[in-house]
Amino acid sequence: MIEFKNVTKVYTTGTEAVHDASFSIDKGEFAFLVGSSGSGKSTLIKLILKEEEANSGNIIINGKDITYLKPKRVPYLRRSMGVVFQDFRLLPDKTVYENVAFAMYIVKSTPKHIRRQVPYVLSQVGLSEKSKMYPNELSGGEQQRVALARALVNNPSMIIADEPTGNLDPDTAWDIMNLLDEINRRGTTVVMATHAKDIVNTMKKRVIQINKGIIVRDDKKGGYSSEV
Amino acid sequence: MIKKVGIAVRYNGFTYLISEGFSNVFKNKKGTMISLITMICAMFMFGAAFAIGQNVNYVMEQVQASQGIEVFILNEATDEQTNTLESEIKKIDGVSTVTYKSKEQALESAKESFKEYPDAIAGYTEEYIFPASFIVMLTDLSKAEGVESTIATLENVKNIRSSNDTMNTLFKISNGIRIAIIVVFAGLLVIAMTIISNTIKLTVHARRKEISIMKYVGATNSFIRGPFLVEGIIIGFVAACITIALITIAYDYVVTGIESSDILQTMNITLLHYSEILRMVSVVYVVLGVGIGMFGSAFSMKKYLEV
Ligand SMILES: Nc1ncnc2c1ncn2[C@@H]1O[C@H](COP(=O)(O)OP(=O)(O)OP(=O)(O)O)[C@@H](O)[C@H]1O
Ligand SMILES: [Mg+2]
Numbered sequence: 169m170i171e172f173k174n175v176t177k178v179y180t181t182g183t184e185a186v187h188d189a190s191f192s193i194d195k196g197e198f199a200f201l202v203g204s205s206g207s208g209k210s211t212l213i214k215l216i217l218k219e220e221e222a223n224s225g226n227i228i229i230n231g232k233d234i235t236y237l238k239p240k241r242v243p244y245l246r247r248s249m250g251v252v253f254q255d256f257r258l259l260p261d262k263t264v265y266e267n268v269a270f271a272m273y274i275v276k277s278t279p280k281h282i283r284r285q286v287p288y289v290l291s292q293v294g295l296s297e298k299s300k301m302y303p304n305e306l307s308g309g310e311q312q313r314v315a316l317a318r319a320l321v322n323n324p325s326m327i328i329a330d331e332p333t334g335n336l337d338p339d340t341a342w343d344i345m346n347l348l349d350e351i352n353r354r355g356t357t358v359v360m361a362t363h364a365k366d367i368v369n370t371m372k373k374r375v376i377q378i379n380k381g382i383i384v385r386d387d388k389k390g391g392y393s394s395e396v
Numbered sequence: 397m398i399k400k401v402g403i404a405v406r407y408n409g410f411t412y413l414i415s416e417g418f419s420n421v422f423k424n425k426k427g428t429m430i431s432l433i434t435m436i437c438a439m440f441m442f443g444a445a446f447a448i449g450q451n452v453n454y455v456m457e458q459v460q461a462s463q464g465i466e467v468f469i470l471n472e473a474t475d476e477q478t479n480t481l482e483s484e485i486k487k488i489d490g491v492s493t494v495t496y497k498s499k500e501q502a503l504e505s506a507k508e509s510f511k512e513y514p515d516a517i518a519g520y521t522e523e524y525i526f527p528a529s530f531i532v533m534l535t536d537l538s539k540a541e542g543v544e545s546t547i548a549t550l551e552n553v554k555n556i557r558s559s560n561d562t563m564n565t566l567f568k569i570s571n572g573i574r575i576a577i578i579v580v581f582a583g584l585l586v587i588a589m590t591i592i593s594n595t596i597k598l599t600v601h602a603r604r605k606e607i608s609i610m611k612y613v614g615a616t617n618s619f620i621r622g623p624f625l626v627e628g629i630i631i632g633f634v635a636a637c638i639t640i641a642l643i644t645i646a647y648d649y650v651v652t653g654i655e656s657s658d659i660l661q662t663m664n665i666t667l668l669h670y671s672e673i674l675r676m677v678s679v680v681y682v683v684l685g686v687g688i689g690m691f692g693s694a695f696s697m698k699k700y701l702e703v
Contacts, residue, residue, distance in 0.1 A: 217612070237470065240616075247614035257609045273412070274615045 169195045169326065169357050170216060175225035177211055177381075178329045185211035187381040190224070193339065193359060193374075195325070198352045200368050201361040203378040209361035212378065216359070217251065218242045230325060247275055250319025250327045254334035256311040258303040264290065264314050265299040271318045285369055289317040293347060310338030316347055326357035333364055365392040415495025417626025420599050427595035428631060434591040435635035435688065436642065438584035443643040445580050447673050449573040456570060458665050464533040465540070466497075467547055468554040471527060477552050478528070485532055488546050490539030495531040502526035527554055558644055585688070592631060592692035596624055600700050607700055618700045624693045637682040644670055644678070 170193040177186040185208040193199050201209045214220040215227055218234055226235045234245055258267050265286055272282045290296050293313040303311055312332060319327055327348065333341035345367055352358045362368060368375060368391060375390035376383060421428050467485065469478055478496075485494050497505075501528045532547070534540055544556055600607065610620050647670045655667055656658065 243611070243614045243616045245614075246612060251612050253466055257605075257612065259609060270610075271613045274610065274613055274619060322614075 169193055171228040173226040175370055177221045178223050185381050189383050198373040200375045207351045207378045208381040218245055231267055248325055250324040252315050252329040252332045256315045256332040260303055263300050267314055268318045268321050269353050271321050274323055289321045293317045308336050314346055324372050329360040331362055368392040409490030413622050413626050416623035420627040421630050424599045428597045431592045431595040431631050432635050435588045436639050439639040442581050442584055443677050448649045449577050451667050452570040452573055454668050455665055464531050465519045467530045468527045470552045470554045481552050490534055490543045491532055492535040493533045497529045499526055499528045539552040543572050586689050589692045591694040594692040597696040604700055612645055621697050625690055628693030629686050632685035636685030640678050673684040
């Protein structure tokens with residue numbers, strides 16, 4: 169599903185954010201990316217999204233080597249994954265419904281399909297009642313649920329999340345984690361970068377730890393750090 | 397906050413493009429105004445230069461047509477030879493009338509032209525040094541060259557005078573204007589394109605967050621570019637329409653003023669009707685406006701599509 173083979177990423181500034189990283193995440197897995205600030209978690213995610221180019225090594229997504237993917241094909245790669253960020257990234261002048269429908273519109277879904285699918289995913293994330301509201305009228309947790317609905321609406325094979333609970337209080341964070349867990353149970357691969365120790369420790373999922381760009385640990389059912 | 401409820405429900409390609417394009421136009425009011433004004437100024441100046449050029453050409457044709465060609469006859473030609481020459485000229489394709497001007501008449505008109513300086517021609521009175529001539533009027537100015545060259549081959553023709561100083565001057569002016577139009581046109585094209593491109597850059601910049609979100613969701617570049625192209629097209633089209641209206645009003649006003657002046661009245665010269673100028677210029681305007689808008693916005697997008 170996602171495979172890194174000896175991937176190294178050096179930014180133009182000279183910072184080596186990822187050094188010789190190799191790992192593989194299978195279909196249906198739930199994997200946490202952990203590590204201290206600046207260790208290279210977001211860079212790994214950007215490499216998966218093809219937002220950044222690797223300097224060496226190979227990245228294989230869904231059986232396809234994307235290392236030399238043409239820029240023109242990148243949008244189609246991204247359609248196979250749903251992305252969620254710490255800062256929600258919703259379109260401010262579109263309603264909850266429109267924000268989710270927009271993702272379907274972009275992939276040229278039929279209006280009929282959109283009308284059926286959007287209410288369905290909004291009910292999955294528990295936002296059916298708020299579909300006509302604008303992002304600035306919602307709480308952080310609700311905004312993140314909209315982002316999650318948008319990520320899910322095109323039935324991607326994987327969800328890529330970069331600190332999705334970073335801006336949320338613990339209770340709201342758990343709401344999002346429960347949703348992600350449920351999505352994962354239905355077969356969607358989830359990759360999530362996080363700093364949230366208690367979440368990682370409680371969920372008992374696979375943990376990939378990165379330190380200064382180097383993958384230092386990969387536990388099948390790990391905690392946030394090996395010392396815990 | 398303005399609420400647009402239900403737009404997503406009716407999403408389809410065309411309504412999306414148009415509604416987003418218009419919303420860009422109105423969101424960036426200041427930029428839109430600046431672009432509109434620059435484009436209108438640019439196109440107006442181009443229109444003015446074009447109208448002047450066309451009218452100079454038009455006036456030239458009228459002057460040329462009223463002047464005709466003067467064919468001087470050899471002094472030693474007999475009356476019979478002169479008559480033969482006249483009938484031969486009349487046979488040439490493109491000739492409408494041929495009028496004989498005797499030596500006496502030529503002298504009279506010379507005296508008329510030099511009446512301020514009678515000394516200049518005082519001695520020539522008896523010598524008939526002014527040759528007799530035919531004034532040849534043409535049916536069609538485009539045949540002037542052919543007629544002239546045919547006449548030149550005829551016997552007893554001393555020489556031909558087809559263009560005078562006025563003609564030459566007008567010719568130079570019209571050439572100058574033609575070059576000026578091209579220069580003005582190229583300059584304005586660049587300016588208008590730069591301005592509109594900057595305007596759209598502002599919209600794009602203001603919406604860079606939305607653009608990056610669209611890219612994360614998997615939108616293609618052409619999809620993202622669409623509304624901005626529409627924005628450019630709308631601005632260009634509106635500018636073209638306003639300019640057409642302005643130039644119509646201004647042209648009518650100026651031409652009415654010039655045509656009622658004494659010189660043109662006595663010379664019996666008219667200027668082009670505004671509808672003729674518009675017919676030529678309005679298609680150019682619309683194509684130009686829309687084209688500038690489109691290319692301007694395409695250039696401005698480049699940087700922001702690399703996410
Ligand atoms: N666009 C960039 N250009 C240059 N250097 C960058 C860029 N993005 C990240 N870096 C550097 O690469 C290193 C890894 O950054 P990255 O964002 O991947 O860390 P992170 O693990 O996500 O950190 P955090 O937990 O704070 O989000 C850091 O040293 C950072 O300064
Ligand atoms: Mg990060």
